[in-house]
Amino acid sequence: MGTKRLMVLVVVLAAALTVPSGTFGHSLSVTKAKAAAQKFLDRQNAYYPYEAQKKVTTCQRQNARTVDCAYKAVNSNGTANCGTVRVRLKNRKAKRPTVAFKGTGLMCPAA
Secondary structure, three states: OHHHHHHHHHHHHHHHHHOOHHHOOOOOOHHHHHHHHHHHHHHHHHHOOOOOOOEEEEEEEEEOOEEEEEEEEEOOOOOEEEEEEEEEOOOOOOOOOEEEEEEEEEEEOOO
């Protein structure tokens, strides 16, 4: 009886070790985060057409489910606004990222 339980345990452990680790929790790729951030900024650009168009410049991973993406908007007078949006998966089971502004925008060099 004990040998049978041990064999079942070995089979279950072997099966668990062969399953990729990404199966147990989703992680957010930087590419997917950048696309989601730009889509979010495009919607903001549509809501506020009188403001300069915001474009994602860089994205940096914070952890497996969170990526911060910087954006820049160059105005017609040569000044620029910069800021950051945070893209994240709310939990391990989430497939769609949520995007929100992180902090407030600030003036930055246009070049």
